[in-house]
Amino acid sequence: MSVMWKEKSIKIFFTGAATTSIVVVGLIFLFLGKEAAPFLFSENIVKLFGTEWVPVSFEKEQFGMLPLITGSFLVTFLAILFAVPFGVLSAVYLSEIANKTEQEMLKPLIELLAGIPSVVIGFFGIIALSPILKNTFGLESGLNALNGAILLALMATPTIITISDDAIRSVPSSYKQASIALGGSKLQTIWRVVVPDALSGIIAAVMLGIGRVIGETMTVLMVTGNAAIITASPFDSVRTMTATIAAEMGEVAFGSDHYRVLFCVGIILLLITFGLNMIAQKVLRRRSV
Amino acid sequence: MKKISYLALLLMLGVTPFLTSCGPSKEAAYVNIKGSDTIVHVASSIAESYMNDNPDASVSVTGGGTGTGIAALLNGTADIANASRRIKSKETDLAAQKGIKINEIAVARDGIAIIVNAKNPVNELTMDQLSNIYRGKVKSWKQVGGHDSTFNLLSRESSSGTYSFIQKTVLGKKDFAKTAKLMPATSAIITEVASSKDAIGYVGLGYAQEAKGKVKILKIKANKKAKAILPTDETVKNGSYAISRPLFMYSDANAPASAKDFLDYVLSEKGQEVVKEEGFVKIN
Numbered sequence: 001m002s003v004m005w006k007e008k009s010i011k012i013f014f015t016g017a018a019t020t021s022i023v024v025v026g027l028i029f030l031f032l033g034k035e036a037a038p039f040l041f042s043e044n045i046v047k048l049f050g051t052e053w054v055p056v057s058f059e060k061e062q063f064g065m066l067p068l069i070t071g072s073f074l075v076t077f078l079a080i081l082f083a084v085p086f087g088v089l090s091a092v093y094l095s096e097i098a099n100k101t102e103q104e105m106l107k108p109l110i111e112l113l114a115g116i117p118s119v120v121i122g123f124f125g126i127i128a129l130s131p132i133l134k135n136t137f138g139l140e141s142g143l144n145a146l147n148g149a150i151l152l153a154l155m156a157t158p159t160i161i162t163i164s165d166d167a168i169r170s171v172p173s174s175y176k177q178a179s180i181a182l183g184g185s186k187l188q189t190i191w192r193v194v195v196p197d198a199l200s201g202i203i204a205a206v207m208l209g210i211g212r213v214i215g216e217t218m219t220v221l222m223v224t225g226n227a228a229i230i231t232a233s234p235f236d237s238v239r240t241m242t243a244t245i246a247a248e249m250g251e252v253a254f255g256s257d258h259y260r261v262l263f264c265v266g267i268i269l270l271l272i273t274f275g276l277n278m279i280a281q282k283v284l285r286r287r288s289v
Numbered sequence: 290m291k292k293i294s295y296l297a298l299l300l301m302l303g304v305t306p307f308l309t310s311c312g313p314s315k316e317a318a319y320v321n322i323k324g325s326d327t328i329v330h331v332a333s334s335i336a337e338s339y340m341n342d343n344p345d346a347s348v349s350v351t352g353g354g355t356g357t358g359i360a361a362l363l364n365g366t367a368d369i370a371n372a373s374r375r376i377k378s379k380e381t382d383l384a385a386q387k388g389i390k391i392n393e394i395a396v397a398r399d400g401i402a403i404i405v406n407a408k409n410p411v412n413e414l415t416m417d418q419l420s421n422i423y424r425g426k427v428k429s430w431k432q433v434g435g436h437d438s439t440f441n442l443l444s445r446e447s448s449s450g451t452y453s454f455i456q457k458t459v460l461g462k463k464d465f466a467k468t469a470k471l472m473p474a475t476s477a478i479i480t481e482v483a484s485s486k487d488a489i490g491y492v493g494l495g496y497a498q499e500a501k502g503k504v505k506i507l508k509i510k511a512n513k514k515a516k517a518i519l520p521t522d523e524t525v526k527n528g529s530y531a532i533s534r535p536l537f538m539y540s541d542a543n544a545p546a547s548a549k550d551f552l553d554y555v556l557s558e559k560g561q562e563v564v565k566e567e568g569f570v571k572i573n
């Protein structure tokens with residue numbers, strides 16, 4: 001009797017622990033929705049589709065989210081452009097080519113990179129990277145989308161490396177042996193057998209990397225210049241969704257349109273990262289079947 | 290065993306302050322101040338000097354922006370709100386709703402310096418030129434007597450009290466150019482101006498004077514015919530420098546005596562001396 005009871009209570013305890021995070025996510029959605037709803041379900045909603053973000057103005061307050069969304073996408077796209085080749089190649093090297101000592105040295109160092117606070121990386125961007133970009137490309141300022149993208153790539157790489165590395169390691173060694181037995185070289189084995197088999201894991205890694213990049217706040221706030229313009233040029237300043245929330249939420253009048261719009265931005269951001277994670281999970285699951 | 294003793298230690302550390310605060314000591318004079326990032330330095334320096342003179346008192350000062358400070362005052366988490374702008378009608382309405390009577394005192398004057406890179410040949414601008422530059426009406430330094438290169442416009446974030454102040458006094462309530470970079474802090478503006486030869490930015494006079502050598506402070510003409518005036522203590526105080534403003538501390542009219550005592554100290558000779566040391570201009 002008491003054993004059964006013990007068993008049951010332990011089960012409840014574990015179920016509770018496992019569901020807490022889901023409940024929290026649900027509550028976050030609920031809360032964001034509650035704060036944004038009065039704006040979302042009024043005729044004001046058309047304001048969100050404008051092309052100008054001017055939240056503090058004596059002329060006309062404008063809450064067009066387009067510049068913020070394009071800003072986030074530009075920085076994310078560039079960051080992924082840098083991070084993916086770098087991350088995947090590093091993962092291949094780590095799991096297939098590096099010897100034991102190299103692995104033991106590199107892995108902790110990569111994890112260390114993941115642990116650097118974003119404000120420190122942002123500081124590095126202002127002090128070191130900004131002048132380099134300015135002089136290399138002859139710009140008037142080094143605070144632009146490119147600067148943010150490089151730093152974010154730096155922050156996304158550890159995620160991509162670690163998860164890709166796991167995916168590549170889980171490729172059955174019989175596949176590799178078969179390839180080598182058929183006369184394939186090491187490089188051929190890696191590119192034609194190992195990487196294709198681990199592809200779903202690598203894609204999931206990239207998705208999670210994108211999630212990391214698009215949600216990053218402090219670094220982009222510090223180095224992208226935060227001008228809300230719609231641009232495709234990496235040398236222009238951009239204002240991301242995250243930086244907008246961080247910079248404006250502290251000062252906004254409670255319950256105002258501006259306040260509610262910031263929650264709308266938050267919802268969009270959450271939906272994007274949520275979607276990315278769902279895709280990543282789906283891709284990962286397909287592999288394990 | 291070791292773990293348990295650590296735990297006990299932690300618990301004791303955590304509980305001790307509660308025990309002491311529950312004790313029958315005399316009423317602790319605790320003042321919580323929050324608000325404008327422009328004032329946070331000077332307010333904490335005054336608080337330090339105040340606490341030196343009144344060892345019983347305890348004053349804590351945090352930044353976060355004028356709006357944050359006033360919001361904190363209204364919801365009762367701060368006794369005094371530092372503000373680099375006058376309180377807005379929305380905020381007074383909210384205060385009235387909550388039955389709070391707001392008390393305003395001006396504690397210092399602040400001049401906003403327009404700064405450019407030390408290598409920039411431009412030495413002075415008129416208010417009109419400045420307005421046109423920040424509104425994006427003129428694109429090149431050449432049009433105001435400088436190099437043939439586009440402006441690197443630097444502004445504070447739209448949440449900053451200084452942003453609204455410049456918008457009001459310099460831009461005539463018009464919007465900033467879209468290309469203006471919104472920097473998260475004064476120090477970020479100074480760093481960028483120091484390294485970018487096309488940059489122009491605005492910062493509090495105290496910060497600009499501290500960065501002397503790294504950046505150049507421009508003289509400003511109120512209009513075309515007026516004399517170009519360099520912002521100094523003298524020109525800010527006598528009002529001849531065009532871009533200056535009073536700084537405020539807001540409190541509840543029914544605030545505890547400790548808060549009132551601190552506000553008196555801010556306006557005293559000693560408090561105003563600190564105001565001057567911190568690069569602002571005395572109020573009287």
